[in-house]
Amino acid sequence: MSTPRPAGSPISLGRRPDASMTLLNEVTERPLDPGYAAAAQARAAGTAPRYGAVSRVLVLLAAAALGLGGVWAAKALRAPLPSGESARAVLIEQIRERIAASEELTAQNDGVRTEINDLQVTALGSGDAQVLDESSDLAVWAGSTAVHGPGLVITVEDSVRAQNNEPGTQEQRVQDFDLQVVVNGLWASGAEAIAINGHRLTAATAIRTAGEAVLVDLQPLVTPYVVEAIGDPQGMRTSFARTSAATHLSTLSSQFSIPSSVTPADDLVLPAGTTSGLVNVTESS
Template identity: 40%
Template sequence: MPQQPPVRSSPARPQRPDASMSLITNVMDHSLDDGYAEAAARKKSQGEGGLPRTLRAKLGLAAGLVLAALVVTVGAAQTRAAAPVVAKEHQELIGRIDSETAAADKLEGTVDELRDEVGARQRAALKSSGGSARADLVDVLSGATAVHGPGVKLVVNDAKEASSGGDGTNPRETSGFSDTGRVRDRDMQRVVNGLWESGAEAVSVNGQRLTALSAIRAAGDAILVDNRPLVPPYTVLAVGDGSRLGDAFQNSADGLYLHALEQDFGIRATISTEGDLRLPAAPSVIVRIAQPSTEKTEKGTS
């Protein structure tokens, strides 16, 4: 009987200490999820076949620029399409303004014609009922009729460096705001009153005839004469005794006040003697109080 070779018995492999913790061991040995590992392997296998990162960044930038250009192009196209409509509305608005302005000018001309006609009829009625030169003088002094004759022309303008508003540090205060080199309503009041006091028979400011009821006020930086805004330069015409009127005004307190404005605040003023000035009638002269004049006569007894 053949003899069998002796069988060597290998020593038993020692068991791992953590054999009983197979789940924890598997997590520790395979910390990366199989799906992530597969994706990483696939990306690695592509090698140079994928797009470089810089190229992808450039492609993204180019796509963004194309999108921005598309948005700008669409906006410009919409604006161009709406431009004719806006231009048409603009022209229609200008046309309406011009039409209404022309209508207002026509009505104002009609009012002036009717006022002149009424004045002429009033003067004719006064003359036919025993009117005299005194009545004509009253018309002139009241501003009810246009006048012409010798006098002085005074032009008052803001300073060259004039600006609106102020910091409140200037001592000359007028109508609630400080001086900034601009002609104020109070300045014009003093100029006009000084001309009246110096012997002027009729006065106008920028073509606006003044009467005993005229008011010179301020609205912001604008000067109002009988609620009509005026803009500088302010041309004041005064009918009177030419050179005598001019000398009297310049030597008066109001003339010296105007000279002080020139020296201290840069306000510009020029005065000249004129041979023939023409002043229009006042826009409206309203008789507020009137009563007949009676002459008292003494009757003697014989």
């Protein structure tokens, strides 16, 4: 019969304390792979296969070919694509095509809107002149009719390096925030109507960025960005110079090489903006 183990005595499992670290033990105790060890022993005993001069030359040529191929592949991957084949150039070309199509549709829309206004004047007649005047004023402020008059033209464009698609020039491109600051500064300076690259701004206009393109009412624009504002040229220019927008343009020029200019204009012609749909509002009882 076996003698029972006294209480409190340890149980001997017969295992090494480091039995769970087999991989580490192999690495520390046998650093040389068995295959390499066998090859070394064979060379020491003189039984290892011998390679002739031809084999050595072939190995050298293969190594040189692999090295040259790696260098060529690295240079090919790092070399910039031609401007005509780059993705940005293709994107800009597509944007220009879409802009041309959009401008054509906008011109057709303006013609229909003019026809509607003429029919409205005919329907109201001369007896409702006050209503016509009020409607005309509201249309100007809402941006639903074309306007012309003196004003300011502010031009902002990407840096020269950014226009050449040089790497590391993302911050040297005009962003949506930059145009928002300029537009807000013009409104604060007394502008009566504003357009960016021919797109009239209204109370519902959104200036956003999608990828590398700036969108105005979902219409993609490309550099240079021409901001036209109708109002008193000298008064607006003086007031704009006192706003944070002027400081922002100066910062863009000094820190990001983004040029800009502010010039007065004797007569600007701004098209009508996109007319928003009417929203039904119901009053709760």
